[in-house]
Amino acid sequence: MRTHFIAIGGAAMHNLALALHEKGYQVTGSDDAIFEPSKSRLEKKGLLPKELGWFVDKITNDIDAVILGMHAKADNPELIRAKELGLKIYSYPEFLYEQSVNKTRVVIGGSHGKTTITSMILHVMHYHNIEVDYMVGAQLEGFDTMVHLTDKNDFIVLEGDEYLSSPMDLRPKFHLYQPNIALLSGIAWDHINVFPTFENYVEQFKIFTNQITKGGILVYNEEDSTVKQVAEESENQIRRIPYQTPEYNVIDGVTYLETSDGPMPIEVFGAHNLNNLAGAKWICQCMGVDEEEFYEAIATFKGASKRLEKIAEGKGKVAYKDFAHSPSKVAATTRAVKNQYPNRKLVACLELHTYSSLNAEFLKEYQGALDAADVAVVFYSPDAVKIKQLEEVTYDQIANSFKRDDLIIYTNPTEFKDFLFSQNLDNSALLLMSSGNYGGLEFSSVKELIN
Structure with a gap:
């Protein structure tokens, strides 16, 4: 072909x-x-x-x-x-559906956690030598590509993005997959340049839920009230499996997951990641992997690229980078690092880089998002605002949105980098949250701060 x-x-x-x-x-x-x-x-x-x-x-x-x-x-x-x-012209998701029409399609949807949950599932399958087709939004350890397609595998695991399919097809990508097994992790308003209201955004997840094949399965996070409502109000004839954050403890910087066999140390941390893990466990069970096999495999999962990825560690110091940019992701990631290192100073740096985060009206959604940080920094580039043809975002608008009197704000990449490298990070955790690079910051150079 x-x-x-x-x-x-x-x-x-x-x-x-x-x-x-x-x-x-x-x-x-x-x-x-x-x-x-x-x-x-x-x-x-x-x-x-x-x-x-x-x-x-x-x-x-x-x-x-x-x-x-x-x-x-x-x-x-x-x-x-x-x-x-x-x-014949296909959008990316349309072609993936054509490639998987005779397979059991497992689609992971939600405003946050999609990549991590998909990565967890693929890690478990890889660990147990179970061959599946897949499409995931990050490069994974042990996998050559982010997409794998065959004629022989029974399952395909797809990360279900709600963004648009192509310039010719303005449907959200996950509307095209028609899952047999689906997961909804959370719904927090995003992509406001496409979905101008929260109600319009939620409607996309209702459509997704109603497109699950009859007799299929929906695994959903019942701790998210909007997800719970969407799942339970759908009239689709499907099996519904709710999940919630499992019990866990953090001892000396190590997270222990409570299991039927006792506490088990795991590499990932944060309530949001434990919640993701619970959803991944149910999906794996629906794919034939039992609970004990899941725990054995997930103990070695270190996370997806750019999702709470440890980039440097020294004595009493650690640095992470994360793709977090939406308000809910920023809040969850910041809390996760603070809870993992409660006795260390947390320096959290957020770059406002996406259409939504640089929208003056949307900024108010960030209220409280950095409250868990001891030192909170926001960086944004006025040039990025111009490139995206948005109205200018002012210093005062950002300061007022986060509702934090001690918020530090930078618009100049050099000044931000100078600030960063002037910090004494003894007994500290540094968290860099961005889908960009702070105007040219080399993340590898952060190791100089930590070592």
Whole structure:
């Protein structure tokens, strides 16, 4: 089968391209910009386009499937040519569904925890040598790609993102998967540039729940009142399995999960991650892994990339980075680190980087999000606001939103870095939360602070 990727360089797109190449498909692609690590990974497999840009002559009648990335615009010349030729054009999630139509589809949805829960499930399966297809939103230890597709595996585990599918298909990605087994971890308003109201955002999860195949299973976090309402009010004829945060204790910086065989030390920590673990356990049980086998495997799970990822540790010092950016994620991550190291000073640094976080109206949702930190810092780039064509966010708006008198705010990357490297981090924990890099901070340089 011959496939062509329009915008092959994206994180998700290039992983799908690699997966199809591994499966034996003939893969080509185009993009106007390709960055690392996509560039090197595509080049290694001979899939890197010879030159950047869009080329109409690449679109020919012998292409079986054109896969369209979100980076491509509706007026893309390759896309226009594909339409003229009547070629089959898929969005990323649409193509994944086609690849899994005869499999048991396990879809992990929710505003937060999706990547971690999916990663936990895949770690358990990998530990027990159970082969499954998958798509996950982070690079995992022991896995070559973020996407794996075969013709033989019975299960496919999909991270169910609620963001849009493609420039041609404005449905949320997870609406296209039609799960046999699904999980909902939490609902906290996000992506306000697409879902302008909380009610509109919640509606997407109602649609997702109603698309679970008849007789299927929904595993849901009953501690989230909105999730509980969505799950229990759905008239879909499915089995519902609620879960909640299990009992655990933190002793000398180590988290112990309470099990039927007694306390078990685990690598991950924080109430939100223990809640994620409980959801992953139920999904694994639905996939044939019993509780004892799950615990044996999960004890060695160290977390997904950029999700409370330890980047440095020294005597009495530790540093983590985390992808947290929405208010609920920031609050949960900050509390988790403080609870793990209650006797250390917690320096928490948040970069406002996404459309939602840089929206002046949305900022008020951050009230209390950094309350667990001893030193709370917010960084944002006025240039990022301009690039996203948003109204200017002011210092006062940020200060008022977080409702914290001692909040430290930086807009200059050099000044932020100078502040960071002037800190005495003896008996401290440093937490860097961002989906960006604070205007150019090399996270590897943080080791200098800790060692």
